[in-house]
Amino acid sequence: MAKQTPLELDSFLPYRISVLANTISTTLAGAYSQRFDLRIPEWRVLATLGGYPDSSAREVARRTAMDKVAVSRAVSSLMERGRVVSSIDTLDRRRTLLRLSPDGEALLARIVPLAHAYESRLLETLTRQERLQLETLLEKLMQQASLRSSEEVESCSKRS
Amino acid sequence: MAKQTPLELDSFLPYRISVLANTISTTLAGAYSQRFDLRIPEWRVLATLGGYPDSSAREVARRTAMDKVAVSRAVSSLMERGRVVSSIDTLDRRRTLLRLSPDGEALLARIVPLAHAYESRLLETLTRQERLQLETLLEKLMQQASLRSSEEVESCSKRS
DNA sequence: AAATTATAGTTTCATTTGAAACTAATTCAA
DNA sequence: TTGAATTAGTTTCAAATGAAACTATAATTT
Numbered sequence: 001m002a003k004q005t006p007l008e009l010d011s012f013l014p015y016r017i018s019v020l021a022n023t024i025s026t027t028l029a030g031a032y033s034q035r036f037d038l039r040i041p042e043w044r045v046l047a048t049l050g051g052y053p054d055s056s057a058r059e060v061a062r063r064t065a066m067d068k069v070a071v072s073r074a075v076s077s078l079m080e081r082g083r084v085v086s087s088i089d090t091l092d093r094r095r096t097l098l099r100l101s102p103d104g105e106a107l108l109a110r111i112v113p114l115a116h117a118y119e120s121r122l123l124e125t126l127t128r129q130e131r132l133q134l135e136t137l138l139e140k141l142m143q144q145a146s147l148r149s150s151e152e153v154e155s156c157s158k159r160s
Numbered sequence: 161m162a163k164q165t166p167l168e169l170d171s172f173l174p175y176r177i178s179v180l181a182n183t184i185s186t187t188l189a190g191a192y193s194q195r196f197d198l199r200i201p202e203w204r205v206l207a208t209l210g211g212y213p214d215s216s217a218r219e220v221a222r223r224t225a226m227d228k229v230a231v232s233r234a235v236s237s238l239m240e241r242g243r244v245v246s247s248i249d250t251l252d253r254r255r256t257l258l259r260l261s262p263d264g265e266a267l268l269a270r271i272v273p274l275a276h277a278y279e280s281r282l283l284e285t286l287t288r289q290e291r292l293q294l295e296t297l298l299e300k301l302m303q304q305a306s307l308r309s310s311e312e313v314e315s316c317s318k319r320s
Numbered sequence: 321a322a323a324t325t326a327t328a329g330t331t332t333c334a335t336t337t338g339a340a341a342c343t344a345a346t347t348c349a350a
Numbered sequence: 351t352t353g354a355a356t357t358a359g360t361t362t363c364a365a366a367t368g369a370a371a372c373t374a375t376a377a378t379t380t
Contacts, residue, residue, distance in 0.1 A: 006210055006211050006272070007207050007210065007211070007268075007272045007275055007276070008211060009204065009207050009208055009211065009223065009224065010223075012207075012275065012279060013279050013282055013283065014184045014185065014188050014275075014278065014279060014282070015204070016298055016302075017177070017180060017181045017184055017298070018181045018184070018185055019225050019302070020177060020181070020298065020301055020302050020305060021177045021178045021180070021181030021182070022181070022225070023302070023305040023306050024174045024177055024178070024305045025174065025178055027305060027306075028174050039366090041366095044169065044175070047167050047169050047172075048169055050166055050167065051166050051167070051168060051169065056328075056329090057328070057329060058327085058328060058329080063169065063170075064169065065179050065182070067367090067368075067369095068328080068329070068330090069329090069330080069331090069367080069368065069369085070366095070367075070368085071329090072329060072330060072331090073330095073366090073367090075329095076330090092327090092328085092375075092376070093374085093375060093376085094327065094328040094329075094374065094375045094376065095327095095328060095329090095375095096328080096329075108167075112166070112167045115167055115172065115174075116167070118174065119172060119173050119174065121304060121307075122173055122174070122301060122304050122305060123173065123304075124304070125300050125303070125304055126297070126300060130293070130296070130297060130300070133290070133293045133297065134297050136290070137286070137290060137293065137294050137297065138176055138177070138180065140285050140286060140290070141180055141282060142176075142179070142180050142183070143285070144281060144282050144283075144284070144285055145180060145183040145184045145187060145282060146183050146187075147281075199336095216358075216359090217358070217359065218357085218358060218359080227337095227338070227339095228358080228359070228360090229337080229338065229339085229359090229360080229361090230337075230338085231359090232359060232360060232361090233336095233337095233360095235359095236360090252345075252346070252357090252358085253344085253345060253346085254344065254345045254346065254357065254358040254359075255345095255357095255358060255359090256358080256359075321380100322379100322380090323378100323379080323380080324377100324378075324379070324380090325376100325377080325378070325379085326375105326376080326377070326378085327374100327375085327376075327377090328373100328374085328375080328376095329372105329373085329374085329375105330371105330372080330373075330374100331370105331371085331372070331373095332369100332370085332371075332372090333368100333369090333370090333371095334367100334368090334369090334370105335366100335367080335368080335369100336365105336366080336367070336368095337364100337365080337366070337367085338363100338364090338365085338366095339362100339363090339364090339365100340361105340362090340363090340364105341360105341361085341362075341363095342359105342360080342361070342362085343358100343359085343360075343361095344357100344358085344359085344360100345356100345357085345358080345359105346355100346356075346357075346358095347354100347355080347356070347357090348353100348354080348355075348356085349352105349353090349354080349355095350351100350352090350353085350354100
């Protein structure tokens with residue numbers, strides 16, 4: 001032990017969550033990325049358009065918490081491969097409405113089971129109760145995480 | 161609802177954890193990155209060397225789950241700024257032993273409270289019980305996540 | 321209705337990242 | 351012990367990412 005609590009990285013929550021998330025993303029992406037030639041941002045757009053056809057890029061960005069550049073690139077790539085088709089919104093010609101092509105639908109239909117299987121695997125060692133707890137915890141953490149977290153943190157550092 | 165369960169991204173666990181982790185990392189990094197001219201990989205190396213002086217780059221990589229290239233770059237940058245010093249291991253001259261300089265120690269001492277404050281903030285809405293549950297859940301999830309997750313997933317996709 | 325401001329989306333450029341090749345030291349095997 | 355295989359760490363190159371500038375359309379102000 002050192003001066004203060006020396007910050008054991010292994011038990012530091014932000015770090016643990018980051019490692020967990022990374023492991024999950026990488027593992028899951030590994031299951032479909034090369035096989036379907038689909039990177040994570042594309043997968044997210046695909047899944048979103050599956051649920052919300054005729055979204056604009058902006059709407060997809062909002063739903064996925066991706067930034068608009070990432071969405072733009074993912075959409076281009078999906079369109080090149082014929083997985084997404086677009087049409088101009090006649091009411092607002094700045095907007096492009098996006099939807100899956102039949103190919104895109106088919107691809108999504110193949111990946112969804114993979115995704116669900118992986119999710120099940122993650123959850124399989126949890127009891128019913130623990131799954132409910134997880135729900136609660138994710139919600140609470142997400143809420144705290146996205147608060148402008150600066151106040152305490154800043155005041156801590158102002159002096160020194 | 162569509163064909164099968166259409167994969168609502170908002171309730172898809174891998175996605176939720178990824179968004180949470182991203183939000184946390186970004187927020188936390190925002191609190192020290194520009195102020196101390198320290199990026200996330202550097203911060204991780206710094207924190208690790210604080211706890212485990214005279215680690216080799218390899219050891220740091222293992223502890224932080226970073227890859228060796230990232231460690232190498234972070235170490236270079238920390239050394240340029242005089243925050244880390246190195247010495248060659250006389251028993252194995254391939255290895256470089258790393259430790260914090262006094263400056264590095266001082267920097268770490270300033271950031272640790274910020275990190276702890278942010279962690280506290282994340283946890284502050286959780287009851288004592290929920291914190292224990294979180295502990296259990298993170299462990300279980302991490303264990304499942306890092307299993308070669310392929311079996312089920314692959315078998316699912318082989319056909320179709 | 322002309323000029324200003326705002327919004328949707330793309331492109332550009334600079335930075336970050338990762339994989340693979342590389343250098344140097346060590347260990348193992350014949 | 352020489353030669354092959356390992357291991358530590360760095361460098362190189364190509365791909366991914368993000369911020370800011372840019373284009374085009376729409377909404378607002380005067």
